[in-house]
Amino acid sequence: MSEIKQFLTPKQKALAINLDHNIYGTFAEIGAGQETVRHFFRAGGASNTIAKAMSAYDKDYSNSIYGKEEKNRFVTQNRLKKMLKHEIKLIDERLDNTETPNRRFFSYANTVTTINYHKTFKGHGWVGIMFQHSPNGEYSEILIHVRFRENEASLQQETLGSLGVNLIYGAFNLYDNPRELIKSLYDDISVDKIEIDTIHFEGPAFPYVDNRLMSLQLVKKGMTDAVIFNSEGKNMLPADILYKKDVFAVRGSFRPVTLVNTDMFEQGLKMFLKDTEGKPEDTVIIFEITTFNLRATGKIDERDFLDRVDVLAKLGYTVMISNFAEYYRLAEYFTTYNIRYFGVAMGVNNLQMVFDEEYYEHLSGGILEAFGKFFRKDMRVYLYPYKDPETHELLTSKNLKVNDNVKELYKYFIANRRIVDIVDYNPDFSEIYSREVLAKIAKHETGWENQLPEGVAEMIKERGLFGYKETIQIEEL
Structure with missing residues (x-):
């Protein structure tokens, strides 16, 4: 039998901290009451831990302490x-x-808003801690953003309190193992109660932490469906960049990113901006990698993940890591942020998968349910042609063959311009296949460099990415 790992309950963790005379700090909680500090008061021995506990619940009083925020917002990272x-x-x-x-010393804080009266908005919040991992040392911090999933304010408050205790306990006891710290945040909490979609570690307690890898842990462990970070590797709160924007997404394995990917993106984006009459500054461009494309031999290769992200970052792209195997789940995710228009660029070979009925056997409504979620209002597919490597036939929406059962449905989407061909593509790129490029890189062959965007080949060689190894020639004396 496999060993079942036991974890401490919030009450046990609070008591353990209270009994440690070397941990001492303050609590400041806004929005849902003093849910975290209550655990420490109830556990006993709280005078050893709590220097001060406050709830700056009134907005005016809160502003008098911490100052006003832009647009007088209260639930922000700042x-x-x-x-x-x-x-x-x-x-x-x-x-x-x-x-x-x-x-x-430590200071724990949260600023949250719970579910509204009509239950149309479930609420969200920021939770964090600044702490010394060694006496008289510099402070480190852990910041997380949460989205509530429960339908009662009292339940959300209870969950928030447990999460806060887990964070404080983890900061002092697991700072040297951030992966385990992230996992421990859900001790005694079900993942269907609360979502953590952003996490950030900083300070001397975390000298080697890469926050991109920490973001990946959230997706791997089912704590969130997707995480987003910019070209500088900084975690981005999805709501901050997606809300009421136009979104143009490109999905791929990007192993590595090729001229096909960038041509698909550039030409598709031009069409998208023309169709939406939108401005570039109001359009969010996302290069999405699903964890299903990160798995090599049954589990995610984190080094390979960072390689892909680094290359995309060099090109200045915003990257999203998701656990969405199906495209319709990608569309569902974006619509939760009240986006205006959604466009996705994809190759013909990927569209064939979208129209494969076996892909949706897990849905009670099958492919019709999936299409109802995918082809929502103001959603459009921009289709990049694909040249079959064996027959050399160029496939577009006009000659793509789909199953007879969905042929009429396919024609409907074509007729209503929900699927449109990218016509201004570069034909010189039609025989670039990422799997062939990857094989050449690993075998140290030549000829692949000019199939990648400018600067990418040099980066691959310098850092030994995707299996590339520098060959050192030793000349005979």
Whole structure:
């Protein structure tokens, strides 16, 4: 029998921290009451841990302490950081460790909004901690963004309290193992109760942490469906960049990104902007990689993941990592952020998969249910032609063969311009296949360099990406 790992309950964790005389700090909670600190009061021995607990619930009073935010918003990352820094400053000003040289200070804070009265908005929030992992040391921080999934405010408050205890306990006991720390955030909490869609580690406690890999852990462990980060590797809150925007997405394995990918993106985007009459600044461009395309031998190769992200980042693209195997789930995800228009660029070979009925056997409504979710209002597919490597036939929407059962449905989408061909593609790229490029890279062959965007080949060689190894020639003396 496999060993079942036991975890501590929030009450046990709170008590363990209370009994540790070397952990001492403050709590500041806005929006859902003092749900986290309540665990420490109830556990007993709280005087050893709690220097101060406050709930700046009234907005005017909160602003008088932490200052106003842009547009007078309260549930923002900037607000959370202000709260943490303000409270830590007070700790440093008012306390010292003369008589307690081993004591480590912390400040825990959250700013959240729970479900509204009509239950049309389930709520979300920011939760974080600044802490010393060693006495008198510099402070480190962990910031997370959560989205509530429960339908009752009281349940959301209870879950938030447990999450806060898990975060504080993890910060002091698991800072040297951030993967385990992330996993422990859900101790005694079901993943269907709360979603963590953004996480950020910073400071001397995390000298080797790559926040992109930490974001990947959230997707791998089912804590969220997708994470987004910019070309600088910074985690982006999906709502901040997607809300009421036009979204143009390109899905691929990007192993590596080729001239086909960039041509598909550039030409498809031109058509999308023309169709939507949108402005580039109002359009979010996403290069999406599904974890199903990250798996090599049954599990995700994290080094390979970073290689792909680094190459896309070099080209200045925003990257999304998702657990969506099907395209309709991608469309569903974006529509939760009230986007205006959605366009997706894909190759003909991918569209063939979209029209494969076996792809949707898990849905009670089958392919019709999937298409109802995928081809939503204002959604359009921009189709890049594909040259069959064996027959050399160029496939477009006009000669693509689909199953007889969905042929009329396919014609409907074509007639209503829900599927449109990218016509201004570069024919010189039609025989570039990423799998062949990858094979040449691994075998150290030549000729693949000019099939990639400018600068990518040099990066692959310099860093030894995708199996490339520099061959060192040793000349005979």
